[in-house]
Amino acid sequence: MELVVDNLGVARGGIPVLEGVSFSVSAGQALVLRGPNGIGKTTLLRTLAGLQAPLSGKISLDREAMAYAAHVDGIKTTLTVEENLHFWASVFDVPEIESAISAFELEALRTRSAGMLSAGQKRRLGLARLMVTGRPVWILDEPTVSLDQAAVAMFGEVIKRHLASGGMAIMATHIDLGLEDAVTFDLGHLKATSNLAENFDEAFL
Amino acid sequence: MMALLKRDMRLAVRAGGGFGLGLSFFLIVVVLIPFGVGPETGLLGRIAPGVLWVAALLACLLSLDRVFSLDFEDGSLDLLATSPLPLEGVVAIKAIAHWLTTGLPLVFAAPVFALLMSLPVNGYSALVVSLFLGTPALSVIGAFGAALTVGIKRGGLLLSLLVLPLYVPTLIFGAEVSRRGAEGQDYTTPLLMLAGVSFAALALLPFASAAVLRVNLR
Numbered sequence: 496m497e498l499v500v501d502n503l504g505v506a507r508g509g510i511p512v513l514e515g516v517s518f519s520v521s522a523g524q525a526l527v528l529r530g531p532n533g534i535g536k537t538t539l540l541r542t543l544a545g546l547q548a549p550l551s552g553k554i555s556l557d558r559e560a561m562a563y564a565a566h567v568d569g570i571k572t573t574l575t576v577e578e579n580l581h582f583w584a585s586v587f588d589v590p591e592i593e594s595a596i597s598a599f600e601l602e603a604l605r606t607r608s609a610g611m612l613s614a615g616q617k618r619r620l621g622l623a624r625l626m627v628t629g630r631p632v633w634i635l636d637e638p639t640v641s642l643d644q645a646a647v648a649m650f651g652e653v654i655k656r657h658l659a660s661g662g663m664a665i666m667a668t669h670i671d672l673g674l675e676d677a678v679t680f681d682l683g684h685l686k687a688t689s690n691l692a693e694n695f696d697e698a699f700l
Numbered sequence: 701m702m703a704l705l706k707r708d709m710r711l712a713v714r715a716g717g718g719f720g721l722g723l724s725f726f727l728i729v730v731v732l733i734p735f736g737v738g739p740e741t742g743l744l745g746r747i748a749p750g751v752l753w754v755a756a757l758l759a760c761l762l763s764l765d766r767v768f769s770l771d772f773e774d775g776s777l778d779l780l781a782t783s784p785l786p787l788e789g790v791v792a793i794k795a796i797a798h799w800l801t802t803g804l805p806l807v808f809a810a811p812v813f814a815l816l817m818s819l820p821v822n823g824y825s826a827l828v829v830s831l832f833l834g835t836p837a838l839s840v841i842g843a844f845g846a847a848l849t850v851g852i853k854r855g856g857l858l859l860s861l862l863v864l865p866l867y868v869p870t871l872i873f874g875a876e877v878s879r880r881g882a883e884g885q886d887y888t889t890p891l892l893m894l895a896g897v898s899f900a901a902l903a904l905l906p907f908a909s910a911a912v913l914r915v916n917l918r
Contacts, residue, residue: 544782547918563782567775571707573714578707585703586783624779 496556497521498632498663500543503552504687507538511550511687518680522631525654525664525674530682536667537565537636539682543665544634562630564638568621572610576601576620579609584627595626598653599646614641622650626657633657635666647672701789704780708797718766722759722802723809729755730813741818748817749827749878755813756806756831757867760838763802764863765856767794767846768913777850781917787910795836795843795906803835819882826881830894834874837898840905841866847909850916869897 497519504514512535520526528536542549545558570579580592596602599619604612609620618641625633633654639647651672654664658674712719733751734744771777780790810831811824819827845863849855873894880887 541778541918544778546778546781558782559784561782563779565775565778567773569771569774569776569779571711571774571776573711573716574707578710582703582707583779583783586780586785588784628783 496560496631496661496663498560498665499553499555501553501555503539503542503554504550505535505538505542505547506550506687507535512538513682513685514551514687516552516682516685518678520632520663520665520678522661522663523658525658525666525677527674527677527679528665528667528682529669529679534682534686536682540634540636540665540667541565543632556632560630561632561634562625562628563634563636564621564625565636566640568617569624570609570617570620573608575606575608576604576612577606579620580623580627583624587628587630589627589629592623592627595623598626598656599623599649615643615646618642619646619649622653626653631662633662633664633666635664635668637667639668639670639672701785701793704785704790704793705797708794709800712797712801718763719801720805721763723805725762726755726759726806726809726813729758730816733817744818745820745882748814748819749823749882750875752810752814752817752819752827753830753834753871753875753878756803756810756835757838757871759806760802760835760842761860761863763798764842764846765849765859767798767843768850769846769855772850777913778917781913787913788906791843791847791909791913792840792902792906795840795909798843799836799839803831803839806835807831819878822884823878823882826887827878830874830877830881830887830891833891833895833898834870834877837870837894837901838867840898840901841870844905844909844912847912847916850913870894873897 499519501517503516504511506512516539518526530536541547543554544561544563580595584592599622601619601623604616609617622638638650642650647670654672654674658664737743768777781787807828810828814824814827842863845859848862849859852858873890876890877887877894
């Protein structure tokens with residue numbers, strides 16, 4: 496399996512932010528997006544995840560292949576850690592959550608309500624959710640925010656295992672996760688030059 | 701789908717979930733009205749069908765802005781939109797969960813509240829039937845309004861302005877059913893119209909709501 500992104504243009508709020516984005520990621524590979532704040536990393540990732548339509552260009556894999564993790568984790572604070580994971584596992588039709596719990600060392604927090612977790616623990620739960628999606632392409636937007644060094648290493652291990660099993664990862668991060676053969680892709684020179692999208696339908700602003 | 705329904709119900713009954721909010725609002729209105737219009741049972745009985753229906757409608761409105769906004773804020777909505785569940789199904793399930801936690805309790809509580817409003821005895825069954833058939837429309841139409849206003853902070857007022865006009869047919873036919881019931885007349889026609897409004901809303905609006913959500917999530 497290979498993800499090919501060809502000449503992709505993305506817009507935020509009707510204003511093009513990136514154009515001519517082309518890269519390919521093959522199974523077992525990780526791609527790290529770099530670029531200054533506001534260049535459009537999040538917009539690009541949301542487009543890849545299928546949350547918004549691209550302005551131009553093509554994405555070779557269907558959105559059904561993507562698992563998206565954003566700045567916010569989609570955790571319900573009144574549910575316990577286990578209930579949160581069980582919910583997403585059953586939405587994605589994945590039978591078990593134990594490997595996700597042990598990979599992020601959430602065993603002791605199982606029955607704790609998610610509202611009682613610290614920011615780093617919440618993040619770990621949010622990332623554990625990726626493992627219960629069963630999807631090959633992980634799309635990660637600043638995954639290491641509020642993680643301590645040990646948790647970053649934990650997460651690095653999880654990604655390595657995911658890649659080794661033939662998965663892919665596309666992430667926007669400035670922290671080194673210890674992935675030896677991750678490809679870095681700099682978005683700095685792809686800033687869109689046109690101010691308004693052609694044929695842009697204002698009704699959908 | 702069932703998992704989502706179960707989660708939403710669970711969230712509703714846990715702390716801060718808003719279960720019982722509509723019910724207690726309904727109770728407060730019904731307790732206050734007799735103080736406002738005076739204890740004359742004849743007058744109360746005459747206005748009871750309309751008052752009960754308006755109260756039910758406002759009680760429903762009270763919890764509507766939570767249908768999508770909470771999931772939007774914590775990112776769950778993005779994740780649900782990228783999940784294998786069709787967004788139309790997500791919307792329908794959320795509307796059903798709203799009905800189960802707001803509309804259905806009102807249906808069961810209605811006879812008690814009708815007593816407080818001294819509704820004539822023969823009007824009880826009509827009231828319960830009309831609420832049972834009408835409140836699903838309130839939830840589904842409301843979910844559509846909630847989908848329209850999902851990205852807006854404090855969208856509650858805008859939501860009410862958008863949704864209330866759409867509630868009018870349900871209110872008219874629902875109140876008419878219970879009025880005719882209370883007066884001992886035949887209420888088949890308005891009941892059929894009420895059921896028609898509910899089923900049409902249930903069949904069409906999830907698609908509209910899903911389309912609106914997709915635009916709002918960009």
